[in-house]
Amino acid sequence: MDVLKILSRGAKKSSSSQAFEFKPTPKILNPQLYHDKGLKRKRVEQEIQFGRDHDEAEDPSLDFFASRESKPVVQPAIILESPKEKPNAEPSLLDDDEVRQVLRSHRLKFTLLSSHEDQRAKITKSKKKKKEVSKVKAKEAKKVLFPQPLVSFTQLRSTWKLSHRLEENLSSQGYRIPTEVQLGSLPLLIRPEIAVPATAAAELGVEAGNGIHFLAVAPTGSGKTLAFLIPAINDVLRRRAETTKDRVLETIVVVPTRELAEQITNEGRKLTKNTGVKIVMMKRGMRIPAEGRTEIDDDNEESNSENEDDSDSSAGSDLDETDEAKQKTLTKADILITTPLLLGNFLKSRTLPTVRSLILDEGDVLLEQRFLEQTLQLWSACVNPSLRLRCFSATMGAHIEELISDQLSTRNSSDHIIPLVRLVVGLKDTAVPSIGHKLVYCATEQGKLFALRQILHPQSSSTSVPHISLPILVFTQTIERATALHSELKFDFPVEAGGPSRIAALHSSLPDSARSDIVRRFRSGEIWALVTTDILMRGLDFRGVSGVINYDVPTSAAAYVHRVGRTGRAGGQGIACTLYTNDDVPYLKTIANVISQSEKQAGKTDEGGVPKWLLDSLPKVNKEEKKKLKQRGVESRRGNTSKITTKSAWERRKENNRRDAIASSKKRKLQGPNHDTQEENSKDGEWDGLDD
Numbered sequence: 001m002d003v004l005k006i007l008s009r010g011a012k013k014s015s016s017s018q019a020f021e022f023k024p025t026p027k028i029l030n031p032q033l034y035h036d037k038g039l040k041r042k043r044v045e046q047e048i049q050f051g052r053d054h055d056e057a058e059d060p061s062l063d064f065f066a067s068r069e070s071k072p073v074v075q076p077a078i079i080l081e082s083p084k085e086k087p088n089a090e091p092s093l094l095d096d097d098e099v100r101q102v103l104r105s106h107r108l109k110f111t112l113l114s115s116h117e118d119q120r121a122k123i124t125k126s127k128k129k130k131k132e133v134s135k136v137k138a139k140e141a142k143k144v145l146f147p148q149p150l151v152s153f154t155q156l157r158s159t160w161k162l163s164h165r166l167e168e169n170l171s172s173q174g175y176r177i178p179t180e181v182q183l184g185s186l187p188l189l190i191r192p193e194i195a196v197p198a199t200a201a202a203e204l205g206v207e208a209g210n211g212i213h214f215l216a217v218a219p220t221g222s223g224k225t226l227a228f229l230i231p232a233i234n235d236v237l238r239r240r241a242e243t244t245k246d247r248v249l250e251t252i253v254v255v256p257t258r259e260l261a262e263q264i265t266n267e268g269r270k271l272t273k274n275t276g277v278k279i280v281m282m283k284r285g286m287r288i289p290a291e292g293r294t295e296i297d298d299d300n301e302e303s304n305s306e307n308e309d310d311s312d313s314s315a316g317s318d319l320d321e322t323d324e325a326k327q328k329t330l331t332k333a334d335i336l337i338t339t340p341l342l343l344g345n346f347l348k349s350r351t352l353p354t355v356r357s358l359i360l361d362e363g364d365v366l367l368e369q370r371f372l373e374q375t376l377q378l379w380s381a382c383v384n385p386s387l388r389l390r391c392f393s394a395t396m397g398a399h400i401e402e403l404i405s406d407q408l409s410t411r412n413s414s415d416h417i418i419p420l421v422r423l424v425v426g427l428k429d430t431a432v433p434s435i436g437h438k439l440v441y442c443a444t445e446q447g448k449l450f451a452l453r454q455i456l457h458p459q460s461s462s463t464s465v466p467h468i469s470l471p472i473l474v475f476t477q478t479i480e481r482a483t484a485l486h487s488e489l490k491f492d493f494p495v496e497a498g499g500p501s502r503i504a505a506l507h508s509s510l511p512d513s514a515r516s517d518i519v520r521r522f523r524s525g526e527i528w529a530l531v532t533t534d535i536l537m538r539g540l541d542f543r544g545v546s547g548v549i550n551y552d553v554p555t556s557a558a559a560y561v562h563r564v565g566r567t568g569r570a571g572g573q574g575i576a577c578t579l580y581t582n583d584d585v586p587y588l589k590t591i592a593n594v595i596s597q598s599e600k601q602a603g604k605t606d607e608g609g610v611p612k613w614l615l616d617s618l619p620k621v622n623k624e625e626k627k628k629l630k631q632r633g634v635e636s637r638r639g640n641t642s643k644i645t646t647k648s649a650w651e652r653r654k655e656n657n658r659r660d661a662i663a664s665s666k667k668r669k670l671q672g673p674n675h676d677t678q679e680e681n682s683k684d685g686e687w688d689g690l691d692d
């Protein structure tokens, strides 16, 4: 039987209809990831408040692509009305033991990371001798914090004095039970002076009253966006209530991609409804109030903005406008969401003295080589001495923590030290525990295509690939491969199921408007399989994505965590399937280790995605190779020869030879019988890749 014939594009129509059935995933009412036993005394009471007795019930009315507003989720009444919580009541705080129990059961660990020498020693521990490391660890043990957790969202108002409107918006969005990262960070970010009682703070030698710098490492899809947006919005409202009502730029949220900026802006707008707080996404050509502006800069900027992308040049371009007119075109916002480049291009050497909170979402990547310079430029433009840094990610290398500590210590004056607190939820740098992992070996590149088709067409039954229902995300290594894979698969979807419109490719070489349109269509359920590059791996929240296929193996452990984290969000289930060939074997150990750690964290005792024999037999990856892989990916997938096609190398060679022979023959005819054919002959038989 010719396997390649099975792969032919004429997808079987009627028999495959079942494969294209679009089933919404069941709604998980409890978004919390950890359900550890360990609460003793207050267990029952807390379970009621955390809503455990209601969790994981399926809501039959649920359309998972609908907004929460349009279809409110049925929620347990006990959580909606918490009888003890009255807005003006005294804060009801847990006692020490209860705090520790709650934090432990939700696997939350807070550590005080100062900016001093001991912290540096801890972070560079890998370079130190073992003896020194244990000394540092002992020091660190003393610095574990136990701040008050958020027991329920209703407590936000009564105990943590959250704005009434903001609380209403949260509730109308259907949020009822805080996720772990919200449970841990909201009290500390909203009212640190209450979350860390004065005695504990004094013992640790910190003063939480001035606020804190905060670093949170929590799994993908665990609700970090709300964990930073709620305090940011509340800060604006509180400042307005206490001092000036003017609109000043108070918070900047920096993210690596414009897709993520758009998503956070939308989330923020839902939360700020009727509050008067303005959240704006930075665009090209946009001008915001900043210090240090000069006419020359402005003029240059105006002319630059004319050359930039059409969709974003909204700030006007009249070079003769007066200062007053220019002032009018300034976009005023309380909270600005931006990528480092967009704001950096505007700022140049200007400063942002009013900004008191700098949020780095996906902070580790923002502080890595690619964005480092731009991010540090933004950071140093925030000159307000009360600036607080908030850094969130699902992964955080020790070198990034060290960098943050160093940066903060250069900003701290000796009489005004603001503590840096780190929260880690679960095991650091692992994939979210609700995901199942599968590594699938494919002998050749064509084998990968075959496996992917089996996922898309589950009727061609196979035991080697997991069953994953649509929608799915497919990650490739390069733009060329994403485009080629898309071309290869686009006729696989039968016309009655929507045809080629069901699959799309998204990558950075598409114009902004096309990118936004694809994201919108994937969100709305129009697109069922989205082929992409690592541009979509961070932060994007597509509800209902059942699985992630790593068509090309990710280039680092962090990339694996973020890519697969596009599924299994908010406590939902998901499957991550990684296809690999012999070319990947030298680099697979890193990924296999993450899978193994993640499964351990999830409490899975069976062999799961990585059998032990495989883990043991994979070669170790040295530092140099890891670095090279991270920067370039698997070498054999770069360039022209890496194109994706169902045709075998032999078939492609035959085709090329035929094409060249025809071309040569035509040329010979034109040039007459005696022409020297040496040039053409030298090319014969050489394969230079296929134009798909």
Ligand SMILES: Nc1ncnc2c1ncn2[C@@H]1O[C@H](COP(=O)(O)OP(=O)(O)OP(=O)(O)O)[C@@H](O)[C@H]1O
Residues within 6 Å of the ligand: 031, 174, 175, 176, 177, 178, 179, 182, 218, 219, 220, 221, 222, 223, 224, 225, 226, 393, 394, 538, 539, 540, 541, 543, 565, 569, 570
């Ligand atoms: N308390 C909550 N209850 C129910 N759903 C929630 C809650 N908090 C957040 N969510 C939902 O969980 C999903 C993931 O949230 P979010 O995008 O903030 O995750 P994240 O931790 O930032 O993920 P990533 O690391 O991938 O950026 C979103 O759809 C969000 O609406």
